[in-house]
Amino acid sequence: MISCAAAVVHAQTDEPEETLAPQSQWLSASPDAPQIAFFWSGHLRARLSARIPFIGGLQESGFSMALLPLIELQNQDGSDQALPNENWRGRLSLQGAWTWGDDPAAPRFSLGGAIEHESDHATARSDAPDVSLQLNDVALLGAVQIPKPRLMTRLDMQGVTYVISCTDIQTACRDFAGSTSFGGIVDLMLDAGGAAPVKGKWYLFGSVHGAGIVPNGDMIRELRTSLNFGVWSRSRLGMWQFYALGFFGNEVGIDRGNTVTQGGVGVRWVP
Secondary structure (H helix, E strand, O other), X not given: XXXXXXXXXXXXXXXXXXXXOOOHHXXXXXXXXXXXXXXXXXXXXXXXXXXXXXXXXXXXXXXXXEEEEEEEEEOOOOOOOOOOOOEEEEEEEEEEEEEEOOOOOOOEXXXXXXXXXXXXXXXXXXXXXXXXXXXXXXXXXXXXEEEOOOOEEEEEEEEEEEEEEEOOHHHOOOOOOOEEEEEEEXXXXXXXXOOOOEOOOOEEEXXXXXXXXXXXXOEOOEEEEEEEEEEEEEEOOEEEEEEEEEEEEEOOHHHOOOEEEEEEEEEEXXX
């Protein structure tokens, strides 16, 4: 009886660990990242976002194409609401890219483009501004992923041209009118899971997001930086992230004209 139990325990501990493809692309601190999130940063926020692939995948070489829908709900600072519902923004991005590199444990490079639309609103209430903001843009996308056994580094960059866009709430942004401008986005992700993380284990990660828009006409000047630091793990129920955050600069959404400095905490999930 004892020898049989010992044999079973030995067999269990000798099972090979299930390794994963690098997960760093899901750890972005960007407010537009494809994650399902619930977090506090000045006020409660909830984000439902996803990456829906049509062709290929992020860890596959060759051409890939995906649709990235997003909706985010948030409250005003000082709100007494239990759930985020006072403001919302909707975003849709169609992205295509070519990736060089067949081995996820070797450096990989991507180059592509995107067509994107965002609309920012307040929900119907007595104190809500009767306006909406909109962004329409074409973006050039570039990414590099550098794997090490215990550290994965991923850098994503975007050059953005905005057309028929309006982010100045004072102009009311009506009748689908707007201005042309330019901007840029940089995302850096550091993932202690490395090139071959193990399913079920927890890993540290850190990420930083920076973005800016050049002011012109109905487009106001924007600068923002978002920092995330936390842990992640992937199980049969998907990828879980618990993190602390810091946010500096222009808000996103209907309050994007406001400049804030905020800290917070949150939880994110990726299928």
